[in-house]
Amino acid sequence: MQFLTVPEELAGQRIDNFLQARLKGVPRSRIYRILRKGEVRVNKGRVKAEYRIKGGDQVRVPPIRVSEESAPAVAGDQLRRTLEAAILYDKGGLLVVNKPAGLAVHGGSGVRLGLIEALRQMYPDSPFMELVHRLDRDTSGAILVARKRSVLLHVQAELRAGKLGKSYLALAAGKWPRGCKLVEAPLKKNTLKSGERMVVVDGEGKPSTTRFQVAERFNGATLVAAEPVTGRTHQIRVHAQFVGCPLAGDAKYTPDEVNGEFRGLGLKRLFLHSAEVGCTLPSGERVQVKAPLPSELELVLDNLRKS
Template sequence: MGNGVQFLTVPEELAGQRIDNFLQARLKGVPRSRIYRILRKGEVRVNKGRVKAEYRLKGGDQVRVPPIRVAEESAPAVAGDSLRKTLEAAILYDEGGLLVVNKPAGLAVHGGSGVRLGLIEALRQMYPNSPFMELVHRLDRDTSGAILVARKRSVLLHVQSELRAGKLGKSYLALAAGKWPRGRKLVEAPLRKNTLKSGERMVIVDGEGKPSTTRFQVEERFKGATLVSAEPVTGRTHQIRVHAQFVGCPLAGDVKYATDEINGAFRELGLKRLFLHSAGVRCTLPDGSRVDVKAPLPAELESVLAVLRKG
C-alpha cells in the first residue's frame, strides 16, 4: 500500500520525544531500519530542515513524512477481540497518565524479532485517542505481571528518572528449584550478555559484566522447591533468572537457565511456563501522588503451588 506526503504537527504532549520513535508510532508496519534510512537521506524534514534520528521534537514542529510503500506481508498486525478483552481485564491502574497492566505470559512487550504484535502496539490500538503511549520498563516475554506504561511524556520522564535513581519499586514472585540457601537474601553477581554459537542469546555471570544486585526473600518452602520474592536493585536482562541459577536454584520452567530434568519434573506438577511473576510496582507521579499496585498471581501458577502444598 502507498501513502502520499504527510505533514504532521507535533502536539505539546509529545515535546521531547525522539523523531525516530515518533515516526515508528505512526508508520505502522515500516521496519525501523527503513525509518533510519529515510532520516539519513533527508526524506523526513522537520520545519523544512533535515534532522538526525536522535532529534527531540518540540511542540508545534511541522514534520514532513515522505510516501512510503509497505509490503502487505509487513502490514501491521491487528489486536484481535480476544487479546483486547484480555488486556481490558488486565488494566490494574489508569490514572494521572500512567497505566499498570497485568501482562499475560507469552505476550512480548513490543513487536520485533519475529513478533508482529506486542503489548505496546496492542495498547496503542486500544487507545487510538491517546497520542502518547510508551513502555516505562520491560518484562521478558515469558514473565507475567505488572508493567508500567506511560500515557504522558511528563509521566514517562518522571517515572524513568525514579527507575534510574533506584526509587521505583518492583517486586516479583518466583518458584526456584531446590532448597534456597538459608540466609541468602542478597545476590551480587556481575552479568554479561553472551551469544552462543547457535545464535541464542544468554546472560552469564562474568567478572567483566555489569554490576547486578537482587534481593531475595523466602516466602514458602516445599519439597524440592522454594517460593521466593525478588526485588531487583539493578535492572539487567534476565537478572532474577540468572541470579537464581547462580545460587544453584534456577527458576522452574526456565528453558534458558534450568535443565530439562528440572523443567520436566515441574511439568509433571502442571507447570507449562516460566514461574516468574511481576507481583507489584511502586512509584510516584509528577504531582507527588504515590502509586502502589499489586498484580495477583495467575491461576496457572496458583494451581502449581496448590499441588506443592499437598506434598
C-alpha cells in the same frame, strides 16, 4: 503526503522515534534514509534524526509503501479483551497492565505484535504510549506504561536512581539456602553458536544485585520474593541459578529433568511473576499496584502443598 502536527505532550521526543510510532511497519533504516535525504520536513526545513520535536511543529511525511510482510499485525478481539481485563491502573498518564505470560512487550526479532503495539491500537486517541521498563516474554505480571512523556521521563529517572519498587514472586527448585537474602554477582550477555542469547555470571560482566526473601517452603521447592536492585537481562533467573536453585519452568536456565518434575505438578510455563510495582507521578502522588498471581501458578502451589 502526510502533514502531522506535534501535540504538546510529545515535545522533546526525537523525530526518528516520532516517525517510527506513526509509520507502522516501516523499517527504522528506511526512516533514517528519508530523514537523511530531506524527504521529511519539519516547519518546511530539513532535520536530522536526533532533532527533538516541539509542540506545534508541522511535520511533512512523504508517501511510503509498506509490504504485506512488514505491515503491522492487528490485535485480535481475544487479545484486546484479555488486555482490557488486565488493566490494573490508569490515571495521571500512567498505565499498569497485568501482562500475560507468552506476550512479548514489543514486536521485533520475529514477533510482529507485542504489548505496546496492542495498547497503541486499543488507545488510538492517545498520542503517546511507551514502555517504562520491560518484562521477559515468559514473565507475567505488573508492567508500567506511560501515556505522557513527562510521566515516562519522571518514572524512568526513578528507575535509574533505584527508587522504583519492583517485587516478583518466583518458584525456585530445591531448598533455598538459609540466610541467602542478597545476591551480588556480575552478569554478562553471551551469544551461543546456535544464536541463542544467554546471560552468565562473569567477573567481566555488569554489577548486578537482587534481594531475595523466602515466602514459603515446600518439599523440593521454595517460593521466593525477589527485588532486583539493578535491572539486568534475566537477572532474577540467573541469580537464582547461581545459588543453586534455578526457577521452575525456565527452559533456558533450568535442567530439563527438573522442569519435568514441575510439569508433573501442572506447571506449563516459567514461574516468575511481577507481583507489585511502585513509583511516584510527577505530581508527587505515590502509586503502588499489586498484580494477583495467575490461577495456573496458584494451582502449582496448591499441588506442592498437597505433596
